[in-house]
Amino acid sequence: MAFETLMGDEAIALGAVHACLSGGFAYPGTPSTEIMEYLQELARRPDRGGALQPFVAQWCSNEKTAYESALGASFAGKRALVSMKHVGLNVAADPFINSALVKINGGLVVVVADDPGMHSSQDEQDSRWLADFARVPCMEPADQQEAYDMTIEAFELSERYELPVMIRITTRLAHSRSVVTLKPARAGNPVRKPGGSMDWILMPSVARVRWHELLGKQEKLRGVSEAHAANFLVLGDTKRGIITTGLALQYYKENLDDYLEAHGGAKPSHLHIGFYPMPGDKIRALYAACDEVLVIEEGYPYIERQLRGLVAPAKTIRGKETGEIPYEGELSPDIVRKALGLPANQGLSVRELVPPTRPPQLCMGCPHADSFSALNEAVAGYALHAVTSDIGCYTLGALPPYNAIETTVDMGASIGMARGAAEVGLKPVVAVIGDSTFYHSGLTNLIDAVSHNTNMTVLILDNETTGMTGAQPTILASSRLEPVLKGIGLDPEHIKIIRAHRNEHDKNVAVIKAELAWEGPSVVVLVRECIEALKKARKP
Numbered sequence: 227m228a229f230e231t232l233m234g235d236e237a238i239a240l241g242a243v244h245a246c247l248s249g250g251f252a253y254p255g256t257p258s259t260e261i262m263e264y265l266q267e268l269a270r271r272p273d274r275g276g277a278l279q280p281f282v283a284q285w286c287s288n289e290k291t292a293y294e295s296a297l298g299a300s301f302a303g304k305r306a307l308v309s310m311k312h313v314g315l316n317v318a319a320d321p322f323i324n325s326a327l328v329k330i331n332g333g334l335v336v337v338v339a340d341d342p343g344m345h346s347s348q349d350e351q352d353s354r355w356l357a358d359f360a361r362v363p364c365m366e367p368a369d370q371q372e373a374y375d376m377t378i379e380a381f382e383l384s385e386r387y388e389l390p391v392m393i394r395i396t397t398r399l400a401h402s403r404s405v406v407t408l409k410p411a412r413a414g415n416p417v418r419k420p421g422g423s424m425d426w427i428l429m430p431s432v433a434r435v436r437w438h439e440l441l442g443k444q445e446k447l448r449g450v451s452e453a454h455a456a457n458f459l460v461l462g463d464t465k466r467g468i469i470t471t472g473l474a475l476q477y478y479k480e481n482l483d484d485y486l487e488a489h490g491g492a493k494p495s496h497l498h499i500g501f502y503p504m505p506g507d508k509i510r511a512l513y514a515a516c517d518e519v520l521v522i523e524e525g526y527p528y529i530e531r532q533l534r535g536l537v538a539p540a541k542t543i544r545g546k547e548t549g550e551i552p553y554e555g556e557l558s559p560d561i562v563r564k565a566l567g568l569p570a571n572q573g574l575s576v577r578e579l580v581p582p583t584r585p586p587q588l589c590m591g592c593p594h595a596d597s598f599s600a601l602n603e604a605v606a607g608y609a610l611h612a613v614t615s616d617i618g619c620y621t622l623g624a625l626p627p628y629n630a631i632e633t634t635v636d637m638g639a640s641i642g643m644a645r646g647a648a649e650v651g652l653k654p655v656v657a658v659i660g661d662s663t664f665y666h667s668g669l670t671n672l673i674d675a676v677s678h679n680t681n682m683t684v685l686i687l688d689n690e691t692t693g694m695t696g697a698q699p700t701i702l703a704s705s706r707l708e709p710v711l712k713g714i715g716l717d718p719e720h721i722k723i724i725r726a727h728r729n730e731h732d733k734n735v736a737v738i739k740a741e742l743a744w745e746g747p748s749v750v751v752l753v754r755e756c757i758e759a760l761k762k763a764r765k766p
């Protein structure tokens with residue numbers, strides 16, 4: 227039997243390869259980035275992962291294009307995986323939700339990594355709601371072994387029920403390691419187009435039929451859920467019932483011995499849920515057997531809220547809605563301990579060792595620092611100006627010593643927001659965006675600006691990489707940016723390519739000032755390679 231010590235992200239990638247993946251597609255985003263990085267490593271070295279067939283593993287412009295590429299691979303009868311962070315699913319929501327209505331051909335698995343605690347995200351939304359919204363099955367592994375096993379199973383389920391299947395993980399599982407027992411790799415699907423000629427054409431008359439069929443599948447999926455090994459019910463003490471999901475199972479187990487000691491050995495009745503739609507019968511059985519139920523889940527109170535509609539309101543249901551589990555942030559063994567009514571683990575206190583806070587900073591020598599210095603000087607003479615920005619390392623331009631940017635909302639918003647502000651009279655308006663984010667979802671906003679001749683200036687900080695997630699390559703090389711900008715109709719006189727370096731400071735300030743003074747859409751590209759990308763490229 228073969229074993230490997232794998233991160234959750236790697237376990238998913240290897241599971242996909244052993245399920246005979248043909249196409250992996252992604253846009254980088256913490257904590258899901260390592261899925262594609264590991265897939266790419268396995269694609270380069272088939273001996274390492276034991277793939278039975280070659281497969282593609284590609285970064286894409288954004289999560290929507292990644293999802294649509296995976297959907298195309300599924301249309302061709304091949305197995306495909308698309309991975310993203312939770313906010314990326316918002317970008318891919320259109321194809322994701324609609325793909326539940328086509329007849330999935332080759333297995334399609336969408337892995338979404340949520341980030342409770344917002345370690346590297348702008349919100350902590352819970353993707354289980356979106357799986358439910360799309361009416362597709364969702365699997366939530368409790369450890370790295372399940373991450374591997376569930377990925378393999380997700381492809382089977384996807385083909386059996388002709389639906390995309392979501393795997394939802396969270397940061398701690400994505401980035402921690404444990405030993406995983408491996409299975410033999412499976413042979414790949416041949417290229418085979420779907421049988422029904424209209425099954426992928428979502429015109430209203432077809433979509434109505436497909437929606438009806440999708441609703442009809444829900445009963446079958448609930449049956450899968452009731453019987454699934456990841457949804458297990460162990461009845462014990464009748465006083466308190468516990469429901470755990472995903473990684474919360476480990477936190478519960480970690481505290482169980484102390485709980486038993488504190489309660490004279492009375493083991494709570496326990497239902498663990500790792501497959502959705504929720505197993506209603508098992509939930510009712512637990513509820514019937516206990517005086518009260520505590521729900522321990524990471525993310526939103528997804529189960530807790532639905533529970534209140536599923537069972538008679540005669541008994542107490544505790545969890546996030548009642549304050550036993552915090553609404554915000556990650557779960558931890560200590561939080562679960564407190565919710566179980568156990569005293570704090572005194573021996574583990576590290577209060578005296580709290581390190582001094584250290585605000586995040588740009589790397590020493592980062593080109594963005596020089597770009598912000600030039601921008602700040604260029605706008606200094608204006609009493610009222612606005613600098614919108616975006617998501618990347620340059621978001622740190624909001625902090626001292628730069629204090630250069632005023633907004634960060636979602637990928638690509640810098641250009642759209644600058645455009646809106648300029649259209650209603652704010653002047654001058656600057657949007658600051660990285661090259662990778664520009665291709666992700668800034669480009670279409672710039673097309674709007676060109677179309678409406680909006681008076682604004684876009685600074686594209688071109689470091690030829692997605693720096694924040696570990697220096698993945700930007701979808702197009704720097705040399706191809708200028709032709710793209712010309713191609714969408716920007717006046718070539720107002721596309722300026724300059725070097726983001728302190729030695730060029732005075733010249734750069736003058737260039738930005740000149741474009742601020744010009745009445746129309748303009749772009750200044752500040753080019754210099756990310757220090758981290760440079761280090762990575764130089765590694766043997």
Ligand code: SF4
Nearest residue numbers: 589592619693756757
């Ligand atoms: S990773 Fe690159 S872009 Fe990000 S702060 Fe460091 S040098 Fe700058």
